[in-house]
Amino acid sequence: MKFSFKYLAVAACAFMLVLPAVAMAGGNVSTVNKSIRIDDNSSTGNVESINGSIRIGASSVVKSVESVNGSIKLGENVKVERGIESVNGSVTLESGGEVDGTVKTINGSIRLQNTVVTGDIDTMNGSIRLLQGTEVVGDVVVRKSRGWNNNKRRNPVKVEIGENVQVHGDLIFEHPVELKLHSSASVGEIIGDEVTIVSSS
Numbered sequence: 001m002k003f004s005f006k007y008l009a010v011a012a013c014a015f016m017l018v019l020p021a022v023a024m025a026g027g028n029v030s031t032v033n034k035s036i037r038i039d040d041n042s043s044t045g046n047v048e049s050i051n052g053s054i055r056i057g058a059s060s061v062v063k064s065v066e067s068v069n070g071s072i073k074l075g076e077n078v079k080v081e082r083g084i085e086s087v088n089g090s091v092t093l094e095s096g097g098e099v100d101g102t103v104k105t106i107n108g109s110i111r112l113q114n115t116v117v118t119g120d121i122d123t124m125n126g127s128i129r130l131l132q133g134t135e136v137v138g139d140v141v142v143r144k145s146r147g148w149n150n151n152k153r154r155n156p157v158k159v160e161i162g163e164n165v166q167v168h169g170d171l172i173f174e175h176p177v178e179l180k181l182h183s184s185a186s187v188g189e190i191i192g193d194e195v196t197i198v199s200s201s
Contacts (some may be wrong), residue, residue, distance in 0.1 A: 028063075035070065038062070046082075053089070064101070071108070083119060095132070102138070120169070123157070131162040139169035139188075142177055156196065161185045 028045040029036055036049050040057035047054055048066045056062060058075035064082035065072055071089040074080070076096045083101030084091055086108045093099070095114040102119035103110055109126040112134045120138035121128060124145060130136065142157045156176040161167065165185045173179075173192030181187070182200045190197075 040075065058094075090126070125157065125175075127158040127160075129160045129162070130165045130167070131160070133164045133166075134162070135166045135168075137168050139172050140167055141172045142175050142192075144174040156194070160200075161187060162200070 028048070029038070030046070030048040031052055032050045033052060035052035036047060036054045038044060038047065038056045038060055040059055042057060042060040045063045046066070047056065047062050047064070049068070049070050051069045053070035054065060054067055054072045056065070056074045056078050059077045060075070061079045061081070063080075065074075065080060065084045067086045067089045069088045071092070072084060072086055073092045074094060074097055076094045078093070079098045081100050084099060084103045086105045088107045090109045090111070091103060091105055092111045093113065093115045097112065097115035099115065099117045099119070102122055103112070103117055104120075104122040105126045106123070107125045108123075109128070110121060110123060111129045111131070113131045114133045116135045118137045121130070121136055121140045122143060123141070124143050128140065128142070130140070140159070142159065156178040158178050158180070159171070160180040161182060163182045163184050165182065167187040170188040171179070171190045171192070173195055176194035177192060178196045178198060179190070180198045180200050
């Protein structure tokens with residue numbers, strides 16, 4: 001069977017269109033109701049999801065990561081050139097991560113392990129766990145709502161500053177907080193009227 005050059009060209013273009021978006025240099029990836037999976041060692045632009053989870057493979061580089069209702073999980077040695085934002089989903093970074101910006105949630109938990117963040121760690125209602133040598137250049141903030149329902153929480157937000165963690169800025173708590181602070185951790189000023197400190201050795 002013979003194939004014309006025109007047929008082969010069309011087939012080649014079709015093959016390129018089905019490649020993952022991350023294979024296209026620096027392209028953005030976004031979805032509404034589906035999850036996003038990015039392979040290891042990938043490079044892409046902004047990664048955004050409304051209702052689906054986001055998973056980014058090890059040793060990848062992305063510009064930013066944003067989710068409304070889905071969780072965000074980054075593998076080892078992932079670099080985010082801007083920041084990470086989530087409304088209701090959790091944010092998890094494995095060892096070796098770098099975020100050149102802020103990690104922010106409204107209701108989702110934040111868990112960072114051996115990660116460097118050049119901005120702030122910022123949440124309203126989610127727990128925060130900074131573990132195993134994580135370094136935060138900015139502040140760690142538990143913020144109260146500025147909207148119509150801005151009453152303080154009844155239950156404290158749980159914040160853990162683990163072994164060998166460094167927070168160069170301050171710990172700023174506008175809600176009641178239960179703070180688990182490892183003896184080897186280094187932090188700035190602890191600011192908040194209702195902070196219960198639990199020592200961890």
